[in-house]
Amino acid sequence: MIHRIDVRVIAPVRDTEVTDRVVDAVENLFPNAEISQKPGRVVGEAHSMEAFSERLHEQEILDTARREFFARADEDGFAFALKKQAAFQGLVNFAVGNPDELGDVEVQVTVHDPDVESVVDHVAPPTEEGRPIDPE
Template sequence: MIYSAEARIVVPVRDTEVTDRVEDAVRNIFPNVEFEREAGRIVGETHSLEQFSEKLHEQAILDTARREFTKRADEDGFSFALKKQAAFKGVVNFAVGNPDELGDIEVHVTVDSPGVEAFVDHVAPPTEDGKPVQPDERE
């Protein structure tokens, strides 16, 4: 199956931050991102969430990711926010509650195919006992 999606990533850059470092933090999570700099923020785009998915698997946070994706999902895609400080260390940490004082990494994923639910299953598969389960393995 071919998965087609585009992620738009918007990150505020505060006066106390170095724009290149903020870009590096985002690249730690989304290595293929391409940026445009705007006043007070960077806006990035990527068509690959493979490395992001690998980090979710490595950190064993698939259930958390699925929960965050479905909170802000619609028929066109889903959105989520990540902590900027964690991204500097190459760690995925979902932002919940009040935004960090440096601002969060806002990600909006638009899914072209096969569909939002199938794409979420691809990026963060359902789990049983903490292990990913493929659709044909579910009871």
């Protein structure tokens, strides 16, 4: 199944941070993102979440990812926030509660085709006893 999505990743750059490190943080989780630097932030644009999905599988956090995706989902897409420090290390750590002092990495996914639930199921499939369930 073909998924048509637009992924926008926005990471704030604080005065105390090196912009290249923030770029690295975004590229660690979204290696195919096209990065642009704006005053005070780094913006990445991508059309795939394959590498991000692989990381979710490796870290065995599919259920957590699904919860976060659906918590901020509507018919047009979904959004979630990630801890920047973990992203520097190539790890997915969802930001919940108070924002980090360095600012959280905001990810907005716009789904064009087929629908939000199908894209979430592809990126973070449902699990049973911690194992991904193959779609019928």
